[in-house]
Amino acid sequence: MNFFLNQEIKKAEQAHNHYAVICRQTDYLQKQAKQRARLMMGKPSMLLSIFAAGAFKGATTSNPKKRRHYALIAFARTAFFKFIT
Numbered sequence: 001m002n003f004f005l006n007q008e009i010k011k012a013e014q015a016h017n018h019y020a021v022i023c024r025q026t027d028y029l030q031k032q033a034k035q036r037a038r039l040m041m042g043k044p045s046m047l048l049s050i051f052a053a054g055a056f057k058g059a060t061t062s063n064p065k066k067r068r069h070y071a072l073i074a075f076a077r078t079a080f081f082k083f084i085t
Helices: 002-042 044-059 064-084
Strands: none
Touching (some): 044 064
């Protein structure tokens, strides 16, 4: 009986260690993904392309004034969040 108990304790310890490693890897990958997203959104070419896509969408719809306003707000929001982070 003691033999089976020791095996189960070892399995539980291995599972706990595996879980701790996975948690650390998840934290690292999450930080890396956030950093890459910030770098991608901070490029001037990306900001310009977002603005251009919104302006084009606003110019080709039936309600261009509303779409233009939405594109300007989206551009300003993206630029603002880039500068505060």
